[in-house]
Amino acid sequence: MTGSGTRSWWGWGTVEDAVRGAELRDLVDRASALLPGADLTDHPPPDVPSLGLPPPRIVPPDSLAALCSSDPTDRAAHTHGRAFRDVVRNLLGDLRHPPDLVVRPTVEGEIVDVLDWCARVHVAVIPFGGGTSVVGGVEPRLDGDFSGAVSLDLGALEGVREIDRTSRAARIGAGTLGPALEDELRPSGLTLRHFPQSFEFSTLGGWLATRSGGHFATGYTHIDDLVESMRVVTPAGTCESRRLPGSGAGPSPDRLFLGSEGVLGVVTEAWMRLHPRPRWRADASVHFTDYGAAVAATRAVAQSGLRPANCRLLDPVEAFVNAATPSGGGVLLLAFESADHPVDAWMDRAVELCRGHGGTLPEAPRRTAPEAPRRTAPEAPRRTGSAGDERDTDAAGRWRSSFLRMPYLRDALAARSMIVETFETACTWDTFDSLRAAVHDAANDALRRAGATGVIACRFSHVYPDGPAPYFGIYAAGRWGSTVAQWDDVKAAVSEAILAAGGTITHHHAIGRDHRPWYDRQRPEPFAAVLRAAKSALDPAGILNPGVLIGPVASAPDGPTSS
Template sequence: MTIDRTTLRWNGWGPVKQENPLPADAPQWAWIEEALGVSRLPSTPAVALHDIRLPHSRLSEDVLGKLRSICGDNQVRADDYERAFHARGKSYHDLLYLRAGKLDMAPDAVVYPRSADEVLAIVKLCAEEDIALIPFGGGSSVVGGVNAMPKSLGGAVLTLDTTLMTRIIQIDKVSMTARIEAGIYGPHLEEQLQSHGVTLGHYPQSFPLSTLGGWIAARGAGQQSNRYGKAEKWLVSAKLATPKGFWTTEATPASAAGPNLNQLVAGSEGTLGVIVEATVKIHDLPERKDYRGYLFKTFAQGVEAARRINHAEIPVAMVRLSDAPETYFFQALSSSGSGGLKSKLQRMYLKMKGFDDAPCLMLIGHEGSKETVVWAQEQTEAICKRLGALALGTGPGKRWYHGRFNGPAVRDPMMDRGLGVETLETSTRWSNIANLHDKVVGAITDAIAANVPEQNARGIVMAHVSHSYPDGASLYFTFVFPRQLDREVEQWQAIKRAASDTIEMNGGTISHHHGVGADHVPWLGEEKGEIGMSILRATKREMDPKGVMNPGKVLG
């Protein structure tokens, strides 16, 4: 079971026929114009595929014939739609090119293998023919991780799509592990696991349109990572098809036999080989789930609550804290704009409780046995109340849980109206959270102000803590801004550079869970150090001597 590619947007997010969350007559547009300080929002529709001329394929008929002999005629695609769909990922930067019809970076063909043996044969053929090979799962990368980049100027590019490899090979309920093919989409994976009473528990925002192999390749994090862990935590073992043959990493529960090589696979982003299957940790389905909201008067109080919850070792599934701008933005975006008695009464009540300035919303989720969830919820609520939080009950938690995968769909209508919508994330120590938050918000705000189409225009910059640990937490930034339509890519580069330089100079990682891809390459060396980079380069040379595996990513 997989997703029919033709039902998806090749230059946007989600199904072609999905409902527009911000139609042209939505009342939120007037608020957005006012918030951004623009006189009007222009119409900037995407170019239709039939109006685009793709570059001529650089793959010879001989090579195409060999590919067909490996996996069948129908599994080798070179039509415009397949090439366009696999040209880039889903970052804002990618969409600037895709929506403008700039498809110079498109694969020469796309191949859909159905087994690990077929993948290995394709990998070896690309190595023999010196063809760049791009592993592709759901294609949801937001850092340029699946872009069809050649090895060198004019070189051929083949994209290998794993999404016909969807089997759950084995579920071991004694050891609580599952062995699964890497091309399976999130919903199908969970449907199959939950039919056996177990779950992986990995729910990134891209969950409906991303795959197991992609989660591992990018070192991804699900929204409930406090309970279930990031990809590098739940990965037990991986099998890769490499130019040198199959490589399967160790699968023991623990070992002192040298470094754990799973940590080379998680985050390798297809540069060492194609992940064809993985053994992962699974959990019994939780007996109870409890998600609820708390309102803090300041972001600092919310951060302190998250820190105390982690240090108390309370078994939470999620602690998510929005800063004041994000709390306000998503409240305004979800509002009908009609005001009314209910919203007035809410504002009066919050003012009476001392929350009339700039409150911050925290969502806390618990999953597990009934007894554990009840106890943990009592403990977290006590910590929040001691820090002055207002308990909002389960309503905000239920609303978030119901719509937790819908956020990316808002970007397309915004881009149709001349707006940029971008995200980036990092992590740092608890003692540095406030400093890094303020410095990055300031850097993005200033960079937007220096690159806007109108004199009084500005951006909306917001952030949240979404994954936390005993020693620190992640910070996830979202910003909306009016595009400079005559220099969109340059505008993005200026903002991205300012934010990334600030992260690097202020004790943050260049990526917490999005990966490196092509976009973060300039900052990786500073983080890893000279010796660390030499180790990564040596591994790449040993695994992929000709450099055909996903060139231009991670190491540049």
Template sequence: MGARLFGWGTESGALTAAEANALLDRVRPWLAITAPVEEPTLGEIELAPPRLAAAGALTPWMRSDPLARATHTYGQAYRDLVRRLERHFAPAPDLVARPPDEGGIVATLEWADAHDAVVIAFGGGTSVVGGIEAPCDDPRPVISLDLEAVSGVVEVDTLSLAARCRAGTRGPDLEAALAPRGLTLRHFPQSFEFSTVGGWLATHAAGHYATGPTRIDDAVESLRAVTPRGILETGRHPSWGAGPDPRAWLLGSEGALGIFSEAWLRVVARPTFHARVVARFPDVGAGVAAARDVAQSGLRPANARLLDPLEAVVSGAGDGGSALLLLGCESADHPVDGEMARLRELAADHGASFDDGDRRPDARWRDAFVRAPYARDVLVRAGLLVETFETVTTWDQLNALRHAAIGTAEDAVAASGSSGGRVSWRLTHLYPDGAALYVTVLAPARPHDRVGQVDEVRTALLTTLAAVGAPVTHHHAVGRVHQPALAASGPALATALLAGAKSVLDPRGLLSPGVLLASSRPGPGRPDDLG
């Protein structure tokens, strides 16, 4: 992201004035909205003077100007958007480093260590959990390490079907490099346009595949990361059986154990056969049961999302009377009509009806999905709280958790003094043994304490999740925002193992303190046994 002081993506991608007005007109009848808050300008932002000045060989790619610092302060969570609108940029990093290559990453870490500074990896800046935000409880200066220049697809093995990709490569650039060879990674998170390979690896990102190989983890052949203790590289292995998988130590490490410089990722032939259908269920429970049958059928459709009636109507895909199950199959090898026919039978067994030949519900949902972050900017500027929460659970728990999570969110919004709020949900990823539950809250914001309000809603929801052992996230990551809840609810021995890995790879606590693990600054010096 990086270039805008407020807002998703690019200015040219934002909603036009007419589109924004139409959106607000749709919302106005049921939610109180305010006159739009103006976006911040650079001149309105006050930053403390940087506590470090670039020097030596690093000077050409280090910046400390207000624009670079302000655009590397926050990610894209609701709490980030409102702090931008409030012109509150206090956590701005002191320096932004844009190394040209892996050697520059090494040099930045060495320089930071010598200057007792903290380093926070910055990929596309689309984190929604405070992953790229400076810690407020650490007195050290902060360097935001932007991987933008360490990018590109540098090698493709067309025999093994894998591509060596640098960490700063954004989704569209990666796909553009693979397309001439007829290949694709087919990893399309909603943030695809602006997020990066390194960010995906660091957060266990989940792409558009609703079943089967959902996470970037499923595509990883090998990893290469710069740590304060040196380079950690795993070999290219189709599979691993020699003890704990070294890749697993780094995947999802959120910049707290090392900085990814590149990875070999498995790619596939671009699909040429497609089939799509939208199944409607007046009974939401029947939709859930159909989703479960689809997930357990062994068919692994590329798309299989269940939208509750409210999500369906908000996206323009439904009329609010039915839940929708969006189904899609694809293949580069064979026609998928047979698979789709069987999926339709599974849905029909639960009372589904279909809009045969009508592509519009599916197309409208896709369009709304891609443009949702731009629409959110408009709603937040108009005084609405718009935030999403997600988790994953087994099918035996799913309906109970769904009801509990929706009830909790509605109660928390009402308790925060906000009336008329709406809570919708969808199942975003299906597994044979369970599903990811994704909850969206839309409500009038509490003026003057919008961050406090969303934190109250989140705390209530996390308490409900903890009561049934559901994790704090399915794919939004942990960052600073979920770290305390993870520490309270996760297995204590797993946290100890993670702390052990941190003490081996980052003994002086240089990398992203407060992300994944509580921020506790190690004592001076390096433990003797680590050399």
């Protein structure tokens, strides 16, 4: 239970916000129109008692027993993340690797005690924040022979603990959820302004451990840019970096743990750089008749130094499916914001660049001054609800409303045999055209082999001067009971295509267990050796999130499986 609703054990978000009523009827109608002949029979989730989870294999010591839960619903909710394949497996009652216990430490010292116990009896420890991983990062699908597995839920390590207004930074517990973080910062007039799509249900610690990307398309897009210092508990000791605006003193300790996905240590808190809350905003939707021209316009804006808060290019399929906007060449969503000055000049110049590439604006840019009410410019997502904002009448507003509801919509379609999933990458501008073509070919071929019909959408989630981060979506009619296997075939095919075309296996979704085969090929081997050495030094028993990032580095010690 969160402060805003009851978390679903099997799918995204809260039970109260699931798709139902008119929204569900409209969704099913649109899916039928997109994929005629698809079998959209509903398959409700099973009751937890019917899952038949195996009994826990381990017994905690008395000193830790109060922190541990073996409740079946608790264990079920911590078995998978929230990727499409996770949701479908939950719907099918396929929970093969549940944690034996869910452990909820309340203070840092209890984490030390849990790691000591687990190292002694060779129990795997899976750090768990909000559970929103889409790459198998929190699933106890283990590499190695362990006596058991615990899900280390860090939700109790929450709260903004200290604010340094002079330096504009705050010390924040790793278990703090996105909305609570922003609520606690709001009275100070400051904001972290890191809004991933999972914002409502993900934690600061999860963002740090996975090097998450925020909602904003340029500038401070990755959580890395916002870290001032971190505190991490490892089996070998606690590591805390010094608070500094920058340092050239050797390799950065923080960079070792950022993106380490819990295999080197458990993030407990961090000092994060903050921003004053924006007061001026402007947003616009630019339409194109040619997709190549739309890409060129987006590149021009990305390389202009204007640094828009939003610079998302929707291809024609994405514009139609998720913004209900027909477009021959796509739609570019632009937004600027500032706490210090009006942003009209920046917006005007960006629009000028787009018009130079054939872009048109059905509506003039909307501009928000401090004294005017906010309209649809980017802001921290609040409750997602089941209906769009009544002001969301243009492509940007409709897409933003859809963006916040996408995971709920995906769950509803997944329960109706649809294959609805995304994958993302990043590449340089000179390779984008060939990468996109290769991905489309690979996905279409895989869908054809799987006997599924569907469409492929693409948007830029982030843009840089030297390249975009293309974010692809698959919408296909599958066969109930086979959709996981069908998706796995598509995922493997597009992952091969991405690596062959020079892209990264992930821009911001992390590696987890699902991306390991391609990550192992992407990373340089000398770096892999360094990562294995760091793992051996910090986690000698090899208990932390086994199977993520690297393979086993330690053998199981002799010892009992309980006490």
